[in-house]
Amino acid sequence: MTPPAETDPTQLRSEIQRALDLRLDWFKQHYDIVSHHAMRPNGERVYLGDKAKRVCRYCGLAAPQVKFENLAHAIPDQVGNDWLFDHEECDDCNEHFAKQVEDDFAKWTLPWRTMGRIKGKRGIPSHKSNDKQFRIDANQNPAEDATGTNGERHHLKIHMGVNDSRHELDEATKTVKLTLERQPYVPMGVFKCLVKMAVAVMPPEEERRCAHLKKWILRPDHTFESYPYKPLGIIYQFVPGPLPNDQMNYWLLRRKPDRADDCLYMQFVLQLSNHVFQIALPMHVEDRKQLEAGTFQTDLWPNTWASVDHQLQYGRSGHKQFDMSGTEKVRGETTSMTFHYDQLIDGPDIVAPAAGTEPQAN
Numbered sequence: 001m002t003p004p005a006e007t008d009p010t011q012l013r014s015e016i017q018r019a020l021d022l023r024l025d026w027f028k029q030h031y032d033i034v035s036h037h038a039m040r041p042n043g044e045r046v047y048l049g050d051k052a053k054r055v056c057r058y059c060g061l062a063a064p065q066v067k068f069e070n071l072a073h074a075i076p077d078q079v080g081n082d083w084l085f086d087h088e089e090c091d092d093c094n095e096h097f098a099k100q101v102e103d104d105f106a107k108w109t110l111p112w113r114t115m116g117r118i119k120g121k122r123g124i125p126s127h128k129s130n131d132k133q134f135r136i137d138a139n140q141n142p143a144e145d146a147t148g149t150n151g152e153r154h155h156l157k158i159h160m161g162v163n164d165s166r167h168e169l170d171e172a173t174k175t176v177k178l179t180l181e182r183q184p185y186v187p188m189g190v191f192k193c194l195v196k197m198a199v200a201v202m203p204p205e206e207e208r209r210c211a212h213l214k215k216w217i218l219r220p221d222h223t224f225e226s227y228p229y230k231p232l233g234i235i236y237q238f239v240p241g242p243l244p245n246d247q248m249n250y251w252l253l254r255r256k257p258d259r260a261d262d263c264l265y266m267q268f269v270l271q272l273s274n275h276v277f278q279i280a281l282p283m284h285v286e287d288r289k290q291l292e293a294g295t296f297q298t299d300l301w302p303n304t305w306a307s308v309d310h311q312l313q314y315g316r317s318g319h320k321q322f323d324m325s326g327t328e329k330v331r332g333e334t335t336s337m338t339f340h341y342d343q344l345i346d347g348p349d350i351v352a353p354a355a356g357t358e359p360q361a362n
């Protein structure tokens with residue numbers, strides 16, 4: 001990240017603008033958007049599929065062989081989806097996804113969702129360390145915290161011992177760097193969860209090409225024997241500063257017909273607050289050439305909320321590629337985030353940076 005103060009603002013502005021234009025141009029040249037939704041608080045609910053049909057898009061079974069009694073979320077409710085539902089997901093598949101893939105995604109993203117104050121089904125998730133000595137809770141009283149700018153903003157309360165090595169306090173810059181533990185998760189499960197979201201929102205002509213993906217995400221285990229496609233990469237982007245945490249965007253992108261050699265066939269992008277998750281769907285038929293050549297290239301889909309002005313004020317977007325090819329549980333992993341805080345309150349063995357503002361990328 002380049003702190004805005006260190007560079008000439010005019011030059012920085014044109015650099016940020018140029019980076020943004022380049023990304024948008026690249027996607028315009030290579031991909032068509034085949035499915036997109038921008039979900040807002042109090043927005044209208046959208047139901048995918050045909051309620052009268054009662055055939056599950058994943059397992060292919062129909063009522064009464066399978067039941068459709070639960071209202072299935074096309075994108076998990078843990079990331080705040082209260083808008084997008086699916087009539088074509090049976091109760092068995094729904095239960096399978098919750099257990100087998102959404103749980104991994106939930107655990108992998110939890111530190112970011114807590115710090116980004118992204119509300120799920122049960123409110124903003126708290127972060128608790130394994131040794132119970134360190135926890136972060138969001139103050140969920142909107143009457144106290146609403147700023148009126150980006151919907152509800154919530155303060156974070158951070159409880160830990162003053163000597164806890166999981167934080168580094170810098171009183172000069174009023175920042176605190178926190179090292180957060182992730183709960184154990186399976187990388188392949190995280191990746192499959194994004195694939196599941198993509199399949200849910202696919203137009204029928206694309207869904208027909210993805211029988212192999214449906215079969216793969218319905219497996220009761222995570223192995224490469226069932227589908228030996230590698231690597232499973234998630235491109236993760238982070239933009240610092242306050243961005244909407246009560247909205248959600250996704251895009252499903254399909255390669256333009258005349259770009260068959262240049263890029264992978266389909267990409268799915270999920271934008272949540274400060275975070276963008278981007279994957280290429282495993283398509284061994286459409287991407288055979290690229291897979292054989294071992295060349296994967298893509299640009300980064302920009303966080304559409306992080307305007308040039310926003311990045312000038314809060315810092316530029318950064319990214320990281322995660323290899324999610326692992327099939328075993330990852331334990332003891334950490335991620336770190338740096339915050340600005342407004343006020344430091346000393347208590348008995350507690351450091352509580354009250355009203356921590358926005359996390360910075362690390």
Ligand SMILES: [Zn+2]
Binds near residue numbers: 057058066091093094
């Ligand atoms: Zn099903």
